[in-house]
Amino acid sequence: MKCSICNLNEADQTGAHIFPAWMIASAFDHKSRTRGYEIIYAKYPLDSKLPFFGNSVSIDQIKDQIGRDLTNEEILNQKNMFTVDNLWCRKCERRLKQVEDYFLETVERKINDFSNCNDTDRIELNNSNNYLIRLFLYSIIYRASLVRFMGFTLNYKSAKKLNFFLNNYIKDDLQSTLSFISSSYRKDQLLKYPIRCIKTEQEANSAGLVFVHNKHNKPYCLIINRYIIQFYGKGNQANFKPNSFFGISSIIKEAPEFKNYKEEVFRIGLINQKLWNNVMSSLFNSQVSYIMRNHIRRFELMHKLKFGYMPDKTLITLFIKELIDNDLPLGIKYTKEKIVEAMNRAIK
Numbered sequence: 001m002k003c004s005i006c007n008l009n010e011a012d013q014t015g016a017h018i019f020p021a022w023m024i025a026s027a028f029d030h031k032s033r034t035r036g037y038e039i040i041y042a043k044y045p046l047d048s049k050l051p052f053f054g055n056s057v058s059i060d061q062i063k064d065q066i067g068r069d070l071t072n073e074e075i076l077n078q079k080n081m082f083t084v085d086n087l088w089c090r091k092c093e094r095r096l097k098q099v100e101d102y103f104l105e106t107v108e109r110k111i112n113d114f115s116n117c118n119d120t121d122r123i124e125l126n127n128s129n130n131y132l133i134r135l136f137l138y139s140i141i142y143r144a145s146l147v148r149f150m151g152f153t154l155n156y157k158s159a160k161k162l163n164f165f166l167n168n169y170i171k172d173d174l175q176s177t178l179s180f181i182s183s184s185y186r187k188d189q190l191l192k193y194p195i196r197c198i199k200t201e202q203e204a205n206s207a208g209l210v211f212v213h214n215k216h217n218k219p220y221c222l223i224i225n226r227y228i229i230q231f232y233g234k235g236n237q238a239n240f241k242p243n244s245f246f247g248i249s250s251i252i253k254e255a256p257e258f259k260n261y262k263e264e265v266f267r268i269g270l271i272n273q274k275l276w277n278n279v280m281s282s283l284f285n286s287q288v289s290y291i292m293r294n295h296i297r298r299f300e301l302m303h304k305l306k307f308g309y310m311p312d313k314t315l316i317t318l319f320i321k322e323l324i325d326n327d328l329p330l331g332i333k334y335t336k337e338k339i340v341e342a343m344n345r346a347i348k
Ligand SMILES: [Zn+2]
Pocket: 003, 004, 005, 006, 007, 008, 009, 088, 089, 090, 091, 092, 093
């Protein structure tokens, strides 16, 4: 298979991260170690798999999460949802690393002081290269779409555009990239798409999350652990209207302007811990009710198949109680096996 980024080389990169490891590490390991220590829960509405355990996670930690060790078969079936095999080539992986490292040094490691952030704040990156920062953000958005992460897809035109940007502007090494960009008379085409990048204050031990909105495209919305990214794939800022996006949009409305559009200097928005907690709880509430509705739908369907009619309210409540009200470790509580057991107990 040809590389989905350059479309030239064989797609020979295995274990490639969709999002840089440093970006998501603290979401899945309290000590923010990047490889092998992740414990990843995938909470899709119809996903009922075990969590993913990195290969350095201890047996005790696994027992903590699922009440036992993994079986050989389960070990074989473990899949880290944040890595992909043979979708792009090693050369492209190295090219993307240039902009990843640039963002790591310029934003991730530099912007950590929230002491002046009274709810929200804005940092202007005066001495940074906004083209490289944008290319990094584009690489994230493009990869999320390439792998259909949580169902996310860019429209055809935006995907093609971002792919062109990544191929045209990121060269084999940083020096060549920088000199190409500075000498390119068309480089400002990179700035013609409204984009916001917000860094959130998160305590070291708070569990982060990764969430990509698969419905909204005006703008496209991504939460990648500490970063909220909003991108509009048309060069028209008038339509860069916020949607509710778990309260983030109303935060943005009140805040100093975070948007970047044909900018001279790239702006990073900041949101403090208190506002971030509000976003998290709004996101969790909406996900939990979505997931619960899906469990109920499955139960209704199963009941109809078995008895020919829908279950009544009392029975549905009983099923939910059987599903939730138990001491099962979180890692197996909502696996397919346990859902079926709860269904069977409910209709007994
Ligand atoms: Zn490639």
